Amino acid sequence: MSTNAHDQEIDLGQIGRGIINFFNRMVNAFFDFLFFIKRKIIIIAILFIIGVVAAFAFDTKVYNHEVAVIPNFGSNEYLYKKIEQVDTKLREDDDVFFEALGIKNYKDIVEVKIEAYPAIYTFVNNKDSENNFELIKLMAEDGNIDKIMKDEITSKNYYHHKISIQTKGMYKKEEFIIPLLKYLNSNSYYEIQRKITQKNLADKLSLNDSLIVQIDKLIILLSSNNSSGTITISEKNSIPELIEKKDKLILENQYLLKNQAVVDTIIKEESSIINIRHYKPLLLNNKILFPVLLILCYFLFYSSSKIYKKQYLRISA
Known part of the structure; x- marks a missing residue:
């Protein structure tokens, strides 16, 4: 019994000394580092200044540009493919492609x-897509509506989309956004759809205006109790x-006029916001990163040099 107690006291004593030695090593390491900084402060300061100067020399100001767009006539997939093509041409440095677009x-x-x-609410309530709600219900049978909202196939068919452009330095709208939109709108198939849609809207507006005029005449006629033999409905109703x-x-005309403008x-x-300065997080900022590195x-x-010297002396001995 006493032997076990004695062994436990030895074990506890060793653990206690181990903890104390560990903290002593930590304290010694901290002060060794502190005195090292003090001895090498001039070198460290010079390296810090060199890092900051290098960061300013190599730092490029990055700007973001956002263009909100609406793809009409079911051109959603077409729009995504065209943007993918433009990004691919950027990576390939295709001079001919961008010269043709007028982009310098x-x-x-x-x-x-x-x-x-x-x-998703705009997508579901879209007047021109009555089956969207049933589609969402069918796709969301597993209950994961958030996943459905972010699904690529579903999101491509949303009404509003954002084209994001990132550039080195500031850009004018005329230098990239306008040529890009011109390129996106140069499609013969969808251009025919546009003309047909515009004509249909104009015809419908004209017909509605004609009906409104006829209704006004009928209301005036009925209000004056000057009934014509051609009118067979009751004045009361x-x-x-x-x-x-x-x-x-x-x-309906208000909706058609609004749609005609779209x-x-x-x-x-819809809108364009250009030259939004892109700031990196503090730790990724070159003015901090370069000096620290x-x-x-x-x-x-x-x-490494200290370790090398120790090992060299050990081998030499």
């Missing part, structure tokens, strides 16, 4: 990409019905 200094463009705004029909036609191009530009390299070189 394309080598300062880092990347071009596109993504959908996650507006006809005027409210005609007013309701006129209101519907006016609301479908005047294949890829409709230089100083760390110096520490690594110094430690």
Whole structure:
């Protein structure tokens, strides 16, 4: 019994001394590092200054540009493929392609990409796509609606999309965005669709305007109790019905006019925000990263040289 207690006291004593030795080594290492910094402060300061100067010399100001667009006439897939093509041409340094587009200094463009705004409610309530709600219900049978919203196939069919462009230095809208939109809108198939749609909208608006005029005449005629033999509906019920029909036609015309303004191009530009300065996180900022890397390299070189000397002396002895 006493032997076990004695062994436990020895084990506890060893553990205690081990903990104390560990903390002593930590304290010694900390002060060794502190005194090393003090001895080498001039070298470290010089390396820090060199790093900052190098960061300013090699640092390029990166800017983001965003173009909100609406693909019309079912051109969503076409839009995505075209943006993918432009980004590929950037990586291939295709001079001929960008000269044909009228884009200069394309080598300062880092990347071009596109993504959908996650507006599933607009997608479901789209007046021109009555089956979208049933489609979402069918796709979301597993209950993971968030996954469905972010799914590439689903998101491509959203109403609003964002083209993101990243450049080295500032860019004017005329230098890239306008030529890009012109290129996206140069498609003979969708151009025919655009013309047909515009004509259909204009014809429908004209017909609605004609119906509104006829309804106004009927309301005036019925209100004046000057019934014509051609009018067979009851005066009591006809005027409210005609007013309701006129209101519907006016609301439809408002929608058609709004839609007509949207479908005047294949890829409709909603808005553009250019030259948004891109700031890297603090630790990835070159003005911090370069000096820190230089100083760390110096520490690594110094430690390696000390280890080498010790090993050399050991082998020599």
